[in-house]
Amino acid sequence: MPRAPKRRRRVLKQDLHTQTEAQCKDSSSSSTCSSSFPCSSSSSTSSSSNPPLPSIPEEELGGDSTQSIALSPQEACSSSAVMTCTPRSQSNEGASSQNDEGPSTSQIVGDPEAFPRHEIDAKVSDLVEFFLHKYQTNTPTSKEEILMCVIPNCQDHFQVIFDEASECMKLVFGIDVREVDPTVHSYALAISLGLTYDGMLSDVQGMPKTGLLILILSVIYMNGNCAPEEEIWNVMIGMGLSFGEWHCIYGEPGKLLTEDWVQEGYLECHQVPNSDPPRFQFLWGPRAHAEIRKMNLLKFLAEINESDPRAFPIWYEEALRDEQERDRARIAATDAFAMASSSSSASSNIAYHK
Known part of the structure; x- marks a missing residue:
């Protein structure tokens, strides 16, 4: 089965480091796109009609950057459509071969001889499937239920299996497993980054697609808020799509x-003016701007990169500006509401005295 989370993490790591180096050399590139294409979005035009599907010559895809981030081209799915995750303890290139040669870091938690790596992977896959069912039915769960129904007799390995399954839910499906009561270890599942879309109501029923959406929005963010179609498709190919x-x-x-x-308002896809053959570029749509705080997205990316948001100063400064703009907008809205309430109250008093 594919190692989708590892692949996705490598995609984002590669983009973070590549874009950091490029933008440190030319900081102006972080805020503007090509001079022939405005970065300021126009949602009314993008949402009113569906743009044609991009058509990119195959020889223009899969260059050096793609080869450096792409792993196996396989994207097979199990009968339950659950992908096996690669834990962070297997971060090096030879992790898959080492699984047969000796235990990983996570394997030696508890009794090192009790669970070989492939059995832990199987339990992680079972728990991911269980989490998906809980998300689809909007029901919470608990450590007790997990140990009883999904991974019985795995008390010593619970944390390893739980952490890897939670990471898989976040990276593949864009779903957070959140502890809501630490005293009884109960958990709820919610869409990552405060998004209100999970993609389940589509022609692929029942499978959240928020993880891929977050990946694409991250790529746009890391490309100065405007990404050419070639960059998007290189990343998709690196994901096996x-x-x-x-x-x-x-x-x-x-x-x-x-x-x-595009119709959901998360993306805008525009043709680059005067491009021949036609070329397209992707931007955040109005719904993405409304729902995603760039600081939260940067923290998400830093966590995947096993780093700190401050390690990426260009995006950190932009995220701080985004926070300040949101604070100013919130204060302005509060003041406007207070003034409107005051005016309404004054008018009522005048009418009463009359």
Whole structure:
């Protein structure tokens, strides 16, 4: 089975480091796109009609950057469409071969001889499937229920299995497993980053697609808030997704990018003026701007990169500006509401005295 979370983490790591180096050399590139294409979005034009699907010559994709981040091209799914995750303890390139040669860091937690790596992977996959069911039915769960129903007799390995399954839910499906009561270790599942979309109401029923959406929005963010289609498709290919090919979780990637997420307001897809052959660029849509705080997204990316948001100063400064702008907007809205309430109260008093 594919190692999707590891692949996704490597995609974001590669983009973070590549973009950091490029933007440190030319900081102006972080705030503007090509001079022929305005970065300021116009949501009314993008949402009113679906843009054509991008058509990129195959030889223009899969360059050095793609080769450096792409792992196996396989994207097979199990019968339950649950992907096996690669834990952070297997971060090096030879992790898969080491699984057969000796125990990983997570494997030696508890009794090192009780669970070989492949059995832990199987338990992680079972728990991911269990978490998906809980999310789809909007029901909480607990450590007791997990140990009883999903991974019985795994008390010593619970934390390893739980952490890896939670990471898989976050990276593949964009779903957070949150502890709501530490005294009884109860958990609820919610969409990451405060998004209100999970993609379950589509022609691929029942599978959250928020993880891929967050990945695409992150790529746009790391490319100065405006990413060329070639960059987006290179990342998709690095994830094992191909234009025009059906995927059991995400459906047809081209439709997701240029129709579904545009109509939902999370993306804008515009043709670059005077481009021949036509070229497209992707920006955040109004719904993404409204729902995602860039500081939260940066923390999400830093966590994947096992780093700190301050380690990426260009994006950290932009995220701080975003926080300040949101604070000013909130204060202005509060003041406007207070003034309106005061005016209404004064008018009522005048009418009463009359």
